Structure formats: structure tokens, C-alpha cells
Amino acid sequence: MNKYITEFIGTFFLVLTVGLTSGMNALAIGSALMVMIYAGGHISGAHYNPAVTLAVYIRKRISLGDALIYMGCQFAGGLIAALVVSLFMHLPEVADQSTMNTGKAIMAELFGTFALAYVVLNVATAKGNEGNSYFGLAIGFTVFAMASALGQFSGGAFNPAVAVGLIVMNIFEGIKIWIYLLGCFGGAAIAAVVFNLNNPAEKTPAPPEAMID
Amino acid sequence: MNKYITEFIGTFFLVLTVGLTSGMNALAIGSALMVMIYAGGHISGAHYNPAVTLAVYIRKRISLGDALIYMGCQFAGGLIAALVVSLFMHLPEVADQSTMNTGKAIMAELFGTFALAYVVLNVATAKGNEGNSYFGLAIGFTVFAMASALGQFSGGAFNPAVAVGLIVMNIFEGIKIWIYLLGCFGGAAIAAVVFNLNNPAEKTPAPPEAMID
Amino acid sequence: MNKYITEFIGTFFLVLTVGLTSGMNALAIGSALMVMIYAGGHISGAHYNPAVTLAVYIRKRISLGDALIYMGCQFAGGLIAALVVSLFMHLPEVADQSTMNTGKAIMAELFGTFALAYVVLNVATAKGNEGNSYFGLAIGFTVFAMASALGQFSGGAFNPAVAVGLIVMNIFEGIKIWIYLLGCFGGAAIAAVVFNLNNPAEKTPAPPEAMID
Amino acid sequence: MNKYITEFIGTFFLVLTVGLTSGMNALAIGSALMVMIYAGGHISGAHYNPAVTLAVYIRKRISLGDALIYMGCQFAGGLIAALVVSLFMHLPEVADQSTMNTGKAIMAELFGTFALAYVVLNVATAKGNEGNSYFGLAIGFTVFAMASALGQFSGGAFNPAVAVGLIVMNIFEGIKIWIYLLGCFGGAAIAAVVFNLNNPAEKTPAPPEAMID
Numbered sequence: 001m002n003k004y005i006t007e008f009i010g011t012f013f014l015v016l017t018v019g020l021t022s023g024m025n026a027l028a029i030g031s032a033l034m035v036m037i038y039a040g041g042h043i044s045g046a047h048y049n050p051a052v053t054l055a056v057y058i059r060k061r062i063s064l065g066d067a068l069i070y071m072g073c074q075f076a077g078g079l080i081a082a083l084v085v086s087l088f089m090h091l092p093e094v095a096d097q098s099t100m101n102t103g104k105a106i107m108a109e110l111f112g113t114f115a116l117a118y119v120v121l122n123v124a125t126a127k128g129n130e131g132n133s134y135f136g137l138a139i140g141f142t143v144f145a146m147a148s149a150l151g152q153f154s155g156g157a158f159n160p161a162v163a164v165g166l167i168v169m170n171i172f173e174g175i176k177i178w179i180y181l182l183g184c185f186g187g188a189a190i191a192a193v194v195f196n197l198n199n200p201a202e203k204t205p206a207p208p209e210a211m212i213d
Numbered sequence: 214m215n216k217y218i219t220e221f222i223g224t225f226f227l228v229l230t231v232g233l234t235s236g237m238n239a240l241a242i243g244s245a246l247m248v249m250i251y252a253g254g255h256i257s258g259a260h261y262n263p264a265v266t267l268a269v270y271i272r273k274r275i276s277l278g279d280a281l282i283y284m285g286c287q288f289a290g291g292l293i294a295a296l297v298v299s300l301f302m303h304l305p306e307v308a309d310q311s312t313m314n315t316g317k318a319i320m321a322e323l324f325g326t327f328a329l330a331y332v333v334l335n336v337a338t339a340k341g342n343e344g345n346s347y348f349g350l351a352i353g354f355t356v357f358a359m360a361s362a363l364g365q366f367s368g369g370a371f372n373p374a375v376a377v378g379l380i381v382m383n384i385f386e387g388i389k390i391w392i393y394l395l396g397c398f399g400g401a402a403i404a405a406v407v408f409n410l411n412n413p414a415e416k417t418p419a420p421p422e423a424m425i426d
Numbered sequence: 427m428n429k430y431i432t433e434f435i436g437t438f439f440l441v442l443t444v445g446l447t448s449g450m451n452a453l454a455i456g457s458a459l460m461v462m463i464y465a466g467g468h469i470s471g472a473h474y475n476p477a478v479t480l481a482v483y484i485r486k487r488i489s490l491g492d493a494l495i496y497m498g499c500q501f502a503g504g505l506i507a508a509l510v511v512s513l514f515m516h517l518p519e520v521a522d523q524s525t526m527n528t529g530k531a532i533m534a535e536l537f538g539t540f541a542l543a544y545v546v547l548n549v550a551t552a553k554g555n556e557g558n559s560y561f562g563l564a565i566g567f568t569v570f571a572m573a574s575a576l577g578q579f580s581g582g583a584f585n586p587a588v589a590v591g592l593i594v595m596n597i598f599e600g601i602k603i604w605i606y607l608l609g610c611f612g613g614a615a616i617a618a619v620v621f622n623l624n625n626p627a628e629k630t631p632a633p634p635e636a637m638i639d
Numbered sequence: 640m641n642k643y644i645t646e647f648i649g650t651f652f653l654v655l656t657v658g659l660t661s662g663m664n665a666l667a668i669g670s671a672l673m674v675m676i677y678a679g680g681h682i683s684g685a686h687y688n689p690a691v692t693l694a695v696y697i698r699k700r701i702s703l704g705d706a707l708i709y710m711g712c713q714f715a716g717g718l719i720a721a722l723v724v725s726l727f728m729h730l731p732e733v734a735d736q737s738t739m740n741t742g743k744a745i746m747a748e749l750f751g752t753f754a755l756a757y758v759v760l761n762v763a764t765a766k767g768n769e770g771n772s773y774f775g776l777a778i779g780f781t782v783f784a785m786a787s788a789l790g791q792f793s794g795g796a797f798n799p800a801v802a803v804g805l806i807v808m809n810i811f812e813g814i815k816i817w818i819y820l821l822g823c824f825g826g827a828a829i830a831a832v833v834f835n836l837n838n839p840a841e842k843t844p845a846p847p848e849a850m851i852d
Contacts, residue, residue: 002411009407013328020362027240027453028361031354038351039332042341043411084324088317088366104514111510115439119465128468133346133559133772138464141457148454149446153514194435198428198469215837222833226754233788240666241787244780251777252758255767256837297750301743301792346559346772453666530727537723541652545678554681559772564677567670574667575659579727620648624641624682 003044003066003212004073010036010048011077012084015165019085026147026156034140041135045124045212049159050074051188055117056212058192059202061125063213070212071161078165085169095173100154102179108153109183110190112146116158117191125210126202160184216257216279216425217286223249223261224290225297228378232298239360239369247353254348258337258425262372263287264401268330269425271405272415274338276426284374291378298382308386313367315392321366322396323403325359329371330404338423339415373397429470429492429638430499436462436474437503438510441591445511452573452582460566467561471550471638475585476500477614481543482638484618485628487551489639496638497587504591511595521599526580528605534579535609536616538572542584543617551636552628586610642683642705642851643712649675649687650716651723654804658724665786665795673779680774684763684851688798689713690827694756695851697831698841700764702852709851710800717804724808734812739793741818747792748822749829751785755797756830764849765841799823 017032037046045062047053050071057067085091119142123135147156155172157163163180166172172180196202230245250259258275260266263284270280298304332355336348360369368385370376376393379385385393409415443458463472471488473479476497483493511517545568549561573582581598583589589606592598598606622628656671676685684701686692689710696706724730758781762774786795794811796802802819805811811819835841 002413005407005411009331016324017358017362020365025361028358032358032362035328035332035351035355035358038342038345038347039335042335042339084320087320107510107513111442115461118435119461122465122468126468129464132464134464134562136347136351138461138562142461145443145454145458145461148451149443149458152446194431198431200428215839218833218837222757229750230784230788233791238787241784245784245788248754248758248777248781248784251768251771251773252761255761255765297746300746349773349777533723533726537655541674544648545674548678548681552681555677558677560677560775563776564674568674571656571667571671571674574664575656575671578659620644624644626641 004069006040006044006046007048007070007073008077008080010040010044010046011074011161012081014048014159015078015081015162016084018162019082019165019169019171020088026144026151029147030140030142030144032140033143034136037136037139041124044070046136047120048074048077048161049116049184050161051113051159051184052117052120054185055121055188055192055195056125058189059121059125059195061211063211066212074161075164078161079168082165082168085165092170095167095170097155097173097176100176105154105176105179106183108150108156109158109180110187112150112154112156112158113184113187114191114194115146115187116142117188118195121192121195126199154179154183158184158187217282219253219257219259220261220283220286221290221293223253223257223259224287224374225294227261227372228291228294228375229297231375232295232378232382232384233301239357239364242360243353243355243357245353246356247349250349250352254337257283259349260333261287261290261374262329262397263374264326264372264397265330265333267398268334268401268405268408269338271402272334272338272408274424276424279425287374288377291374292381295378295381298378305383308380308383310368310386310389313389318367318389318392319396321363321369322371322393323400325363325367325369325371326397326400327404327407328359328400329355330401331408334405334408339412367392367396371397371400430495432466432470432472433474433496433499434503434506436466436470436472437500437587438507440474440585441504441507441588442510444588445508445591445595445597446514452570452577455573456566456568456570458566459569460562463562463565467550470496472562473546474500474503474587475542475610476587477539477585477610478543478546480611481547481614481618481621482551484615485547485551485621487637489637492638500587501590504587505594508591508594511591518596521593521596523581523599523602526602531580531602531605532609534576534582535584535606536613538576538580538582538584539610539613540617540620541572541613542568543614544621547618547621552625580605580609584610584613643708645679645683645685646687646709646712647716647719649679649683649685650713650800651720653687653798654717654720654801655723657801658721658804658808658810659727665783665790668786669779669781669783671779672782673775676775676778680763683709685775686759687713687716687800688755688823689800690752690798690823691756691759693824694760694827694831694834695764697828698760698764698834700850702850705851713800714803717800718807721804721807724804731809734806734809736794736812736815739815744793744815744818745822747789747795748797748819749826751789751793751795751797752823752826753830753833754785754826755781756827757834760831760834765838793818793822797823797826 040046053070056062123138253259266283269275336351466472479496482488549564593600660667679685692709695701762777806813
């Protein structure tokens with residue numbers, strides 16, 4: 001139960017920061033993710049992102065049951081954060097992403113989430129990186145770097161729970177949700193496949209303590 | 214005695230930075246907190262914040278007597294820093310927070326201080342995080358992220374000693390002090406309760422060397 | 427094979443970030459390098475830069491064969507990134523570096539790449555720094571600091587694969603390539619010589635596990 | 640000899656970054672210091688600052704002879720950097736600090752250098768902090784935070800070698816050198832005394848390997 005609460009809290013503060021700094025403070029958003037990862041990593045692994053959970057599942061470090069509960073908690077955290085943001089701020093009446101190019105947006109989410117999941121799998125689950133102190137810094141600043149480079153094309157979610165939160169806040173259009181589901185889950189899945197191919201030594205079954213279930 | 218001096222020095226430089234960069238340099242403020250935490254953590258635990266000390270007390274890692282002395286040193290550090298700021302700068306004649314929405318300000322301080330105390334308890338007191346090198350980075354950048362997201366609603370103290378310092382500098386109104394006391398101590402207390410519930414394995418009595426008394 | 431793919435991926439995301447944030451976001455570029463170093467360091471050593479590979483070769487931590495393959499993968503990563511950037515953005519019709527002073531540009535690339543290779547050799551290959559958690563932070567933020575100081579004179583590549591990527595994007599002029607080859611490889615070679623002279627205790631043959639081949 | 644070269648190189652790149660980003664990029668300057676500390680710490684202790692060397696001498700971690708040679712190398716690094724900056728840029732014909740308030744400038748240098756030396760002694764020389772990975776981050780970001788808070792009053796040197804470099808670049812006035820000597824050496828000396836008083840357990844003679852001589 002503790003790990004589920006941890007996923008909820010971490011995703012809540014991530015999406016709260018995204019919503020309240022919507023004027024594009026990518027450094028604050030990356031930092032919010034970083035600090036929540038350092039706080040919750042020892043309890044839940046600190047995914048805070050359904051696409052990351054998918055990647056960890058493909059890499060066989062979380063059971064299917066827990067992966068689904070994690071995703072539920074992450075979407076719930078994003079939704080509740082969106083409601084809290086609406087208490088703080090007037091949100092737009094209607095979302096408007098009409099100037100967004102669909103192809104570029106999908107590519108942006110694909111590349112950004114690939115980078116994010118690739119970094120997560122390497123810094124937080126690979127044997128060669130055990131016991132490091134930089135996992136949160138690396139993951140949080142991946143979001144900062146990718147949002148700085150790719151955010152202009154898609155809004156820079158790289159996380160379906162963030163995308164859903166932004167839809168509830170009328171910042172993203174609901175009808176565009178498929179772009180984020182496709183881009184984020186697709187990018188993360190490709191990263192997991194690349195990681196598995198590129199780290200054959202990691203293919204052995206996880207020791208029980210490395211497995212979330 | 215050493216730990217009390219350490220709390221004084223750390224809070225002094227935190228509030229000095231808050232006062233002299235009042236034009237909103239959240240990154241400098243978070244960095245000032247980070248560096249003082251790295252400098253003083255090995256001596257006092259580096260709270261520099263009465264709300265954090267309350268959270269550590271609820272989590273049973275500091276004695277009541279020491280908690281009260283810590284808070285005294287922190288308020289003293291904030292006060293002296295405010296006086297030093299007044300030597301450097303012309304301060305406003307009267308504070309004016311008339312445009313601040315009370316409900317939003319309380320919520321902002323509650324959420325921000327909750328996040329701060331939640332991160333502190335996890336990165337600096339949990340067994341699963343022993344010996345890490347990121348505790349200062351995580352705590353300092355929590356203040357940066359929360360100030361970026363929530364500072365617009367309350368001024369972003371997340372720390373009663375900072376709030377008192379800003380009142381002495383005529384940046385916050387004295388009559389609004391209850392907002393910061395309620396928000397900061399409330400948020401920190403909730404974080405400590407959540408931490409205790411969410412970390413049952415940490416409930417065992419602290420080993421003597423982990424206890425401040 | 428894994429290390430070659432890692433070099434390709436890391437350089438790809440570095441040059442992608444350079445291209446898409448060309449409006450000078452040195453912090454995002456340094457962060458992109460940092461996160462890719464943390465992700466790939468345990469597999470390939472995370473050079474992502476032919477000049478760094480040259481320095482590591484002079485310092486005798488990579489075989490000649492591997493050094494050449496590394497450089498090939500890095501240039502390929504930079505080229506593919508440039509093509510991807512061209513899918514996202516309208517690139518300039520023709521490059522224009524006519525206001526660039528050649529002497530200053532060479533000096534800027536020399537000093538910047540010297541600093542970069544000097545930091546890499548010390549934090550990532552010296553015995554006195556084994557097992558640290560800061561190698562990625564130090565290397566990534568060297569690029570940030572040097573780009574902030576020297577980027578105004580040369581564009582701030584400090585990396586021949588970045589320079590080639592920027593030439594393909596029509597941001598640098600192809601005819602100026604020699605400036606970057608001379609400045610970057612020259613600066614890195616000098617750094618390696620200085621490192622070897624200044625670290626006599628490191629001169630012993632590398633233990634097999636520290637050698638890339 | 641290696642440690643002297645290391646002090647020269649580190650101070651050179653610090654002052655080079657100060658000179659070339661004089662438009663106030665405190666984050667780049669703090670980062671330049673950070674990366675040079677991570678690169679050179681294992682060789683020389685990475686002072687790069689005569690005031691820090693004085694503090695380390697008072698704390699009895701460097702011999703008098705080495706302290707003097709360190710300071711010489713640091714001033715030389717600052718001077719050569721100033722000359723290199725003059726090759727890159729048109730410098731002002733004459734320095735002008737006529738609007739600077741002398742009292743505030745001394746106070747600013749005193750407080751800033753106190754904070755810097757206090758952080759250095761704690762993170763880099765105290766037993767309670769051995770083997771950490773954050774020493775460079777803490778020291779570099781102290782300069783960033785203090786320059787952001789106090790730089791407006793004195794220019795924010797916190798380092799006599801930086802002050803001398805800026806005088807050679809005609810950014811500081813030569814006649815004002817005493818402000819920086821007094822403020823920087825004074826602040827560092829006070830920090831060393833406070834550290835010694837506040838860390839009685841550290842008073843035992845340094846083990847030979849912790850002593851620079």
C-alpha cells in the first residue's frame with residue numbers, strides 16, 4: 001500500500017507544478033520530478049509516469065498487477081492535481097491546440113519519452129549503476145532538457161498522467177489524448193526494447209528485492 | 214551547543230538570500246538552502262526551519278527540548294538576517310499584501326511545506342536512503358520548485374522563520390503571520406503523519422546516534 | 427556492440443537538443459549531455475564526442491580500433507540528429523558565420539574543449555575519483571559554463587560531432603569545419619598531455635576492466 | 640608540483656568564466672567553479688581562492704609553505720585569465736566603481752566569503768562528511784547564491800584572485816583592492832575560527848594524508 005500512496009503523492013506534485021508554472025518553467029518542473037524521485041524512490045521506485053511503469057514492466061522489474069495499480073495511482077494523482085490547480089487559478093474556458101502539428105507532436109512525445117525511459121532504466125535499474133546518488137538528478141533533468149528542446153512541438157508531456165492532468169485543466173485538448181498515449185507509451189516501449197537488447201547481462205531474472213510486486 | 218550555532222548560521226544565510234534577492238530568484242534561494250544543508254547536516258541535521266523541526270519531532274528524531282531550542286535559533290537567525298538586509302537595502306515603509314487571497318495563501322503554504330517536510334523526512338531520516346549524497350540537492354530544489362509553482366499565491370515562505378524575517382523586512386504584513394504559522398506548521402505536521410503511516414518499517418525507536426538530543 | 431549503440435544514442439540526443447534549442451539554451455544542452463552520461467557511462471564510458479575519445483585514447487583507456495568506431499558512431503549520431511531536427515524545423519537556407527573572428531573562434535574551441543577533456547579525464551578516469559556520483563554533473567555543467575563564456579565567439583561546439591551536426595543544419599558553415607576540428611581535437615589532445623604529466627601515479631597500465639576494447 | 644598546476648588551471652578557468660560572462664551569469668560562474676573542483680579536488684584540494692587557502696591554513700590542513708605557493712598559483716591563474724579575456728574582448732578603458740558604497744561592499748565580501756569558506760571547511764575537510772559526492776556542488780552553488788544576493792553591492796568576488804583578475808580587466812578599480820583583500824581574507828578567517836570552535840572533534844591533528852604539504 002505504501003508504494004501506491006507514494007506514486008500518488010509524487011505524481012500529484014509533479015502535475016501540480018506543471019499546472020501552476022504553465023508559463024513554461026521547465027527547470028521547476030524537472031526539479032519537482034527530481035525531488036519526488038529522491039523522496040519516494042526507496043519506497044515505490046518513483047515512476048510517477050504510466051509510460052515509465054510500462055517500460056519497467058517490459059524490463060520485468062514490476063508485476064503486471066502492480067503495474068496496473070501504479071498507473072491507476074498516477075492518473076489519480078494527475079487528476080487530483082488538476083482539480084487543485086483549478087482552485088488556485090482561472091483555467092482557460094476551452095483548450096486550444098489548433099496550431100499544433102500532429103506529426104511533429106507525436107514525434108516529439110516519442111523522442112522525449114524514449115529519452116526519459118532510457119535514462120530511467122539505465123540509472124535506476126541497471127546493475128552497473130547500483131547505489132548511485134544521481135538517479136533523481138538524471139531523470140528530472142531529462143525532463144528539463146527534453147521539454148526545452150521538444151516542448152514547443154507537443155507541449156512536452158512525456159507522461160500520460162501529465163497529459164490527462166493538462167486536459168482536465170483545459171490546456172491540452174481531450175481529442176488529442178491519443179497523441180500522448182501513442183507517443184508516450186510508444187517511446188517508453190521502444191526504450192525498454194532497446195535497453196533489453198543493449199544490456200544482455202541484465203537479462204537474468206531480477207533478484208526478489210529488485211522486483212516490485 | 215554546536216548544533217544550535219549551526220542552525221543559526223544556516224537559517225541566517227537562507228533568510229539573507231531571501232531578503233536580498235527578493236526580486237524572486239527562487240533558484241538562488243533554493244541553492245542557499247542546499248549549500249547550508251550540505252555544510253551543516255553532519256552537525257545539526259540542518260533543519261533551518263521550525264516547521265521541519267516540528268516534522269522531525271513528530272517523527273521522533275529530536276527531543277522536545279532540542280526542538281524548542283532549534284526553533285529559537287532559527288527564528289533568531291531569520292531576525293538577524295532581516296536586520297542585516299535592512300543595512301544593505303531601503304526596505305518598504307509598510308508591508309502590503311492586500312491583493313493576497315487568504316484561502317489560496319494558506320493552501321499554497323500547506324502544499325509547499327508538506328512537500329518540503331515530506332522530502333526532508335524521506336531523504337534525510339529514512340533507513341532506505343542512508344548515506345546518500347543527494348539530500349541537500351533534493352531539499353533545496355523542493356523549495357525552488359514549490360516557490361516557482363506556489364510563490365505567486367503566498368510569497369512562498371514554507372518556513373515560519375523566513376516568514377518572520379520577511380515581516381521584519383516589511384515584505385510580509387505582521388497581521389498575516391497566522392497564515393504562515395498555520396500553513397507551514399500544518400503542512401509539516403501532515404507530512405510527518407503521512408510519513409509515519411507510509412513507512413511502518415521506520416517506526417522502531419531511532420538508534421541513539423540518529424536522535425538529536 | 428552495446429557500447430557503440432550507446433555512443434550513438436547519447437550523441438544523437440545531445441545534438442538533437444543543440445539543434446532544437448538553438449536559441450542558446452546552454453543549460454538544457456549541458457543537461458542533455460549530463461543525463462546521457464549518467465545513462466550510458468556504465469556501458470560505453472559515455473564520450474559522445476570524438477575529441478573526448480581522442481583524449482581518452484591518448485590517456486590509454488581505449489584501444490585505437492574502438493576509438494575509431496566510437497568516433498564513427500558519434501558522427502553518425504550527430505548526422506541523424508541533424509536530419510531529425512530538419513523534420514521538426516525550417517532550417518536556414520544557407521549558413522552564415524561571416525561575423526565570426528577566426529582567431530577568436532579557434533581559441534574559444536581550444537579553451538572550451540581543453541576544459542571539457544580535462545574534467546572528463548579527471549572525474550571519469552582518475553583513480554582518486556573512483557566510484558563518485560558527480561561525473562555526469564561535472565561534465566555536463568562544464569559544457570554549460572564554457573558555452574556561456576565562450577559560445578559567443580565560436581558558437582560553442584567543443585565537440586566535432588556537434589559541429590558537423592550544426593553544419594548539416596546550416597547553422598555552421600561547412601567551410602569552417604577546420605576551425606572546429608583544429609580547436610576541438612587540439613584542445614582535447616593538450617588536455618590529455620597535461621593530464622598525463624600532472625597525474626604520474628595514473629601512468630601505470632590500466633587494469634583490464636578500465637580499458638575499452 | 641601537480642597540485643600547483645591544478646590550482647593554476649582551476650583558478651584560470653574560474654576567472655576566464657567571470658570575465659567572459661561579465662554580464663552577470665552567476666550560474667555559469669558557480670558552475671565553472673564546481674566543475675573545476677570536481678576535476679582537481681583529488682590532486683590539490685581545489686581551493687582556487689587565496690581566501691579559501693587561508694581558511695584551510697587556519698584549520699591546519701595545509702602547511703604555510705604550500706599555502707603561500709597555492710596563493711601565488713591562484714593569483715597567477717587569475718592574471719593570465721585576465722590577459723586571455725583581453726584577447727577576446729574590448730575591455731573598458733578605465734574601471735568605474737564610483738557608485739559602490741564602501742561599507743556595503745566590505746560587508747558583502749565579508750558575508751559572501753564567510754559563507755563560502757564555511758561551506759568549504761564543512762563539506763571538504765570535516766570527518767562527518769568524508770567520501771561525499773556533493774562537495775563541488777555545494778561550493779560552486781554557494782558562489783552562485785551569494786553572487787545573486789550580494790553581488791549587487793560589491794561585484795561579488797568572494798575571492799582575491801578573482802578581484803585581481805577583474806582589476807586587470809578594468810572592471811574593478813585598482814584603488815579598491817583593499818576592500819576585497821579585507822572582505823575576502825577577513826570573511827574566510829572568521830569562518831575558519833567559527834569552524835574550529837564549532838567542530839571541537841575535528842581539532843585533533845590531521846592524519847598525514849589529509850594534510851597538504
